Amino acid sequence: MxxxxxxxxxxxxxxxxxxxxxxxxxxxxxxGRDAPTYRVEGQVVSHERGALPVAGDEDTQSHTIAVDAGERQFHVTAVGPGLDLPLGQPVTLDVSTADGTIAYLRAGGSVVDLRPGVxxxxxxxxxxxxxxxxxxxxxxxxxxxxxxxxxxxxxxxxxxxxxxxxxxx
Missing domain, CATH: 1.10.246 (Serum Albumin; Chain A, Domain 1)
Structure with missing residues (x-):
């Protein structure tokens, strides 16, 4: 026992x-999702499109962009049309102070929320x-x-x- x-x-x-x-x-x-952020300005230097099968849907497009922010280059990937940006487009990134991930991407008048869900x-x-x-x-x-x-x-x-x-x- x-x-x-x-x-x-x-x-x-x-x-x-x-x-x-x-x-x-x-x-x-x-x-980390709701951590404070700081803003970084840059411009899109590369843009790639790719097929990303989501829930059996083969037509879902993912967009990966690279943003040159002077001293640092950021790579962002998202599903949907939010990141369908032309080369040279000025963007503003809200970068998390907790882990360095990108919380928001602002381009023109649109804002793309890149935070994970709750x-x-x-x-x-x-x-x-x-x-x-x-x-x-x-x-x-x-x-x-x-x-x-x-x-x-x-x-x-x-x-x-x-x-x-x-x-x-």
Missing amino acids: TVLRRVFFTAVALVSLFLGGVVCLMCQVLA VRPVLLIVASLLALGAVYFGAVRLNVYPPVATWLALALGALLAPVAVFLRV
Whole structure:
């Protein structure tokens, strides 16, 4: 029975680590999405079109442009007509201070939002928290391991999760 309890404690701690890591990573994605930006002006120096099959639709076009911003060159890819820009077109990029990705591209009077969506990270956060709650409800309800040790496993997983996300384990 002692071996079973040790295995169970380890399993609860590892599941906590994994689910806590998913929550931390998705929170990091959401924070990066809405991070402050700085503006960079440049012009389009190359433009490529390519077919990108999306959901079985073979006619979807992706556009990849390179923007020369003086000291740095940015490459932007998006699906749809928003980046169908001619060479030499002046553009303004809003670059995220968190990770250096491009949040918005402004060309003429149009603005292209290049940030990732919020639905997937929010759904992953909710699913992970529900799974974590189910693990602890089951662990305490089954009385396989004392509640104090189960909560210790939760605390261990919750403390190690941000470290694992930071180190990208």
